[in-house]
Amino acid sequence: MPAGSPADAVGQCFTCWWMRSTTTRRGSTFFRCARAETDARFVRYPTLPVRNCPGYEVAMLFVVLMHYTQPLDAVNAVRAEHLRHLEACAARGLIHAWARREPPTGGLFIATAPDRAALEAVVAEDPYVRAGVATPEIVEVPPQNVRGALRT
Structure with missing residues (x-):
């Protein structure tokens, strides 16, 4: 992907099976880790970009x-x-x-x-x-x- 693409801004979360995007009523988009709902080792709203994650699974x-x-x-x-x-x-x-x-x-x-x-x-x-x-x-x-x- 070219520089400046969403993948650059988000990192691994962009293609992870566990990533869910959430948009607020004001139009802001946040990325949350669905794995955090069942596994305390993962942060619900990770600091982006995520360059390395032990729970990464390509979707x-x-x-x-x-x-x-x-x-x-x-x-x-x-x-x-x-x-x-x-x-x-x-x-x-x-x-x-x-x-x-x-x-x-x-x-x-x-x-x-x-x-x-x-x-x-x-x-x-x-x-x-x-x-x-x-x-x-x-x-x-x-x-x-x-x-x-x-x-x-």
């Missing part, structure tokens, strides 16, 4: 494509439970956006996770997958190709 970005394998009536029977699952994952900071394809042949969601195995475990719990109405296809996006709001 990987993924696009998960869901391919319907059953008729739409069977998919729709599980849809409410699937949407609740997506909302719960979004509240945990795992899933950032989702949509149904048009025409409805499947859907997709954008997720971050420390690694593919962690995301596979979340996807395996998806009601569509458990009910056998959709099969997932996980596409990893290399961190160096992520820009803008999708940058964790």
Whole structure:
């Protein structure tokens, strides 16, 4: 990244799985370490830039494509439970956006996770997958190709 980029100002937190940005009503942005909520060794609001952190875990970005394998009536029977699952994952900071394809042949969601195995475990719990109405296809996006709001 070029000098003067957000990564220079924030350091490792800019790409860490545990970093959460918080914006005040006045528009100021702060970075907090979510790991501090469960581990007293970490500071909730670290002094930036963080150049070295023992808890650093790179956040990987993924696009998960869901391919319907059953008729739409069977998919729709599980849809409410699937949407609740997506909302719960979004509240945990795992899933950032989702949509149904048009025409409805499947859907997709954008997720971050420390690694593919962690995301596979979340996807395996998806009601569509458990009910056998959709099969997932996980596409990893290399961190160096992520820009803008999708940058964790």
